[in-house]
Amino acid sequence: MILAIILLLVGLGILILGGEALVRGSASMARKMGVKPLVIGLTVVAFGTSMPELVVNIFSAIRGTADIAIGNVIGSNIANILLILGVCGMIRALKVSSSTVWKEIPLALLAGILVFILGNDALLDSKLFSVNFLSRTDGFALIAFFALFLYYTFGMAKADGGSGSEDVKTYNWPISLLYTFGGLVLLVLGGKLLVDNAVILARLAGLSEALIGLTIVAVGTSLPELITSVIATIHGHDDIAVGNIIGSNIFNIFWILGLTATLMPLPFNPTVNFDILLSIFATLILFAFMFIHNKQKLNRWQGLVMVLTYVGYVVYLINRG
Numbered sequence: 182m183i184l185a186i187i188l189l190l191v192g193l194g195i196l197i198l199g200g201e202a203l204v205r206g207s208a209s210m211a212r213k214m215g216v217k218p219l220v221i222g223l224t225v226v227a228f229g230t231s232m233p234e235l236v237v238n239i240f241s242a243i244r245g246t247a248d249i250a251i252g253n254v255i256g257s258n259i260a261n262i263l264l265i266l267g268v269c270g271m272i273r274a275l276k277v278s279s280s281t282v283w284k285e286i287p288l289a290l291l292a293g294i295l296v297f298i299l300g301n302d303a304l305l306d307s308k309l310f311s312v313n314f315l316s317r318t319d320g321f322a323l324i325a326f327f328a329l330f331l332y333y334t335f336g337m338a339k340a341d342g343g344s345g346s347e348d349v350k351t352y353n354w355p356i357s358l359l360y361t362f363g364g365l366v367l368l369v370l371g372g373k374l375l376v377d378n379a380v381i382l383a384r385l386a387g388l389s390e391a392l393i394g395l396t397i398v399a400v401g402t403s404l405p406e407l408i409t410s411v412i413a414t415i416h417g418h419d420d421i422a423v424g425n426i427i428g429s430n431i432f433n434i435f436w437i438l439g440l441t442a443t444l445m446p447l448p449f450n451p452t453v454n455f456d457i458l459l460s461i462f463a464t465l466i467l468f469a470f471m472f473i474h475n476k477q478k479l480n481r482w483q484g485l486v487m488v489l490t491y492v493g494y495v496v497y498l499i500n501r502g
Contacts, residue, residue, distance in 0.1 A: 182385055185378040192374030199367025200408035203229060206360025208418050209351045219278055222413075222424025223285065223334050223431075229365035230405035230425060231432040233372040237402055238441040247447040249398070251300075251315070254438045255456045256399025258293070258430045262463040263491035264400070265407045266426050269414040270484025276419045277479060280337065282471045285427045286464060288330060292434035293461040295323065300449035300457075313449035320442030327435035368405040376401030396498060403429075423479075430464075459494060463487075 207226050211218040234257050241250035269275055299319040303311055352360065379397050406429050413422035441447065470483045 182382065185381045185385075189375055189378040189382070192371045192376075192378065195367050195371030196375065196404055196408045197371075197412075199364045199371055200405065200412045201364070202360045203364030203368060203409055204412045204416060204418060204421060205350065206352070206357050206362075206364055207421060208413075208416075209357040210361060211421075212351050213354065213357060217278075217337075217420060218418055219281065219420035219424040220334060220337055222421040223428035224331070225361065226409060226421060226425045227428025227432050229361075230368060230409050231429045231437060232365070232369045233376070233402035233405060234433055235437050235440075236369070236373070237398065238437050239444070242441045242445040242447070245445065248450055248453075250441050250447055251438070251449065251453055252456070253399055253402060254433045255296070255453060255460055256396070257403045258289075258433055258460045259456065259463055259494065260400050260403040260491065261406055261426045261430055262460075262467055263487045263494070265403060265410055266423070266467065266479065267484045267487030267491065268407070269410050269422050270479040271481050271488065272411065272414050272484075274475065274481060275414065275423055275479040277423050277471060277477050278420060279477065281420075281423055281427060282468070282477055284333070285424070285431070286468050286471075289427050289430045290461065290464045290468070292323075292326070292431055293457060293464060295326070296434055296438065297454065297457045297461070299323075301451070301454065302449075304451070313451060315438070315442040315447040315449055317443050317446055320439045320444075323435050323439030324443065327432075327439060330431055330435060368409070372402065372404050375404060396495060463490070466490075 203226060207221045208218055210225070211221040214221075234253060237253050238250045241247070241253070266275075296315075298305065299322070300313055300315055302313050304313070351357075376398060379401055383397055406425055410422040410425050413419075413425065466487065467479075470479060471477050473483070474480055
């Protein structure tokens with residue numbers, strides 16, 4: 182137990198170092214490339230911080246544990262919005278760009294709705310299907326949406342120049358790349374070290390496998406997003422903080438869940454419908470907050486509401502078992 186605690190703390194330290202490096206490197210890259218930090222947040226940062234989810238889902242598909250694969254993605258998306266953006270909003274009011282409000286957030290909402298529709302075959306078309314599953318065809322459809330998202334993002338990179346309004350420290354290209362990709366590696370290593378040892382401690386405490394998967398694994402694989410977005414918030418890089426979260430949610434469903442389903446069709450447990458609907462509700466809450474009080478800003482009280490909602494969700498999960 183002592184060794185697990187030590188390794189958990191080491192993993193947390195590596196995560197913090199990786200997040201700091203990634204934010205510095207990605208912000209410098211955005212400035213040097215002349216693109217908005219939001220573009221980097223939606224692509225490079227979102228892809229890197231979603232790597233733990235990708236690794237967990239690939240191994241889950243190989244082992245045939247569909248509940249972990251689907252629960253990991255949906256649970257991470259809920260934690261990303263309610264917990265991580267909530268915490269960032271409590272640290273400091275976050276300014277959200279117009280493109281995020283009108284394009285990326287609705288796209289993340291569409292992703293959640295698509296998973297609900299594609300997964301509930303028996304519910305929506307009982308004459309043809311007696312069981313629910315995400316098929317390889319569903320997986321390819323999700324990946325097709327992911328390709329459209331990348332096309333849109335890179336089109337935005339060409340159309341928009343760098344904002345120039347943020348105080349960004351720039352480095353030469355080798356240092357910027359080293360910070361960015363070195364930070365990604367540290368985030369993956371630190372996240373794996375922390376999650377593995379958190380699971381060990383949870384088992385020693387007698388928690389069930391299902392509860393571990395829905396809480397520790399889901400939150401653990403979201404730790405890179407948490408550390409990266411918190412550090413970006415502290416440094417004043419709102420576009421990277423918000424873009425990382427929304428981009429990660431889009432990546433998680435369109436790319437990670439899509440790729441997992443193409444590797445192996447995933448049986449879809451109807452009990453996860455509540456979690457999917459909550460992820461959709463969380464995205465709707467975020468969208469609605471953009472028009473309340475200070476428009477296109479996530480304020481501290483709104484962040485607090487989101488965090489408290491997540492706490493209530495975890496309490497529900499514990500009672501559900």
